[in-house]
Amino acid sequence: MQTIDEVRRWNLDLAIKRMGSAAKLAEASGTSPAYISQIKNRTPDSKTGRAKAMGDDMARRIESALGVQPGWMDAPQHDEEPRFIFSKKDYMEAMRPEQRAAPREQPNVRSYDPDDGVPDDVILVPESRIEFAGGDGKINYELVEDEEPATYRRSWFQKYGINPDRARRFRVAGDSMEPLLFARDTILVNLDETQVIDGRLYALRYGDQLRVKYLIRRLDGTLVLRSVNPAYKDEEIPTELANEHITVIGRVRDRSGTGGL
Numbered sequence: 001m002q003t004i005d006e007v008r009r010w011n012l013d014l015a016i017k018r019m020g021s022a023a024k025l026a027e028a029s030g031t032s033p034a035y036i037s038q039i040k041n042r043t044p045d046s047k048t049g050r051a052k053a054m055g056d057d058m059a060r061r062i063e064s065a066l067g068v069q070p071g072w073m074d075a076p077q078h079d080e081e082p083r084f085i086f087s088k089k090d091y092m093e094a095m096r097p098e099q100r101a102a103p104r105e106q107p108n109v110r111s112y113d114p115d116d117g118v119p120d121d122v123i124l125v126p127e128s129r130i131e132f133a134g135g136d137g138k139i140n141y142e143l144v145e146d147e148e149p150a151t152y153r154r155s156w157f158q159k160y161g162i163n164p165d166r167a168r169r170f171r172v173a174g175d176s177m178e179p180l181l182f183a184r185d186t187i188l189v190n191l192d193e194t195q196v197i198d199g200r201l202y203a204l205r206y207g208d209q210l211r212v213k214y215l216i217r218r219l220d221g222t223l224v225l226r227s228v229n230p231a232y233k234d235e236e237i238p239t240e241l242a243n244e245h246i247t248v249i250g251r252v253r254d255r256s257g258t259g260g261l
Contacts, residue, residue, distance in 0.1 A: 004074060008054045011073050012040055015066055028065035067199020124149040127169045127186060130210050139205060141168055160253060166191045170203060176227040177212055185257030187212060193251035205247040
């Protein structure tokens with residue numbers, strides 16, 4: 001019988017394969033590539049001399065990064081690669097306990113007194129409205145003048161490797177992403193992250209509409225658009241239609257609003 005450490009190391013290999021590299025997995029799960037390498041290669045611990053083992057907290061963080069159910073790292077997997085498509089009815093259970101219980105706050109956003117000017121460590125991100133040019137797929141961003149910009153710490157962008165000049169804020173419409181996002185909430189989108197990572201949240205152009213969905217790319221190229229609200233079924237877009245009608249605008253990296261309160 002396999003030990004929990006052996007199972008986790010095996011599943012770590014699958015996770016690295018799916019994410020594309022140990023570095024990408026490390027970034028998504030909030031750890032270092034060196035730590036991932038130590039677990040994978042059974043590097044002896046400097047204190048105990050025993051092979052480095054993965055703790056429960058890191059296992060849960062990797063699961064969250066992959067978009068799989070909690071406990072996936074602890075169970076033997078018989079698929080060639082992990083199953084990233086979780087049930088919508090189990091969405092809230094699939095989130096970590098601290099995520100389920102956390103209030104809808106924005107620790108990365110803070111207010112300032114306009115009379116004092118903008119601090120050096122603060123970046124203002126105004127809200128934008130998207131306009132789609134018919135036919136050529138061109139996307140134009142128009143600033144919403146009557147909305148206050150959000151204030152972000154420069155260190156937050158540095159932490160996640162986001163270029164502030166390539167970040168845009170958009171207003172959410174509809175109820176398909178409740179209870180994750182409510183109508184009138186705003187999202188921060190990194191325009192440089194357009195390559196689909198399964199189970200991540202993206203802003204996309206679908207025809208002439210702005211949509212916010214979890215995306216899953218199947219092996220045959222089919223693009224699955226997943227909502228959170230169980231009233232909305234998955235949308236499966238064949239490769240040719242996806243290439244013609246869908247443009248990934250960027251990955252959603254932050255959210256704010258009072259929706260649902």
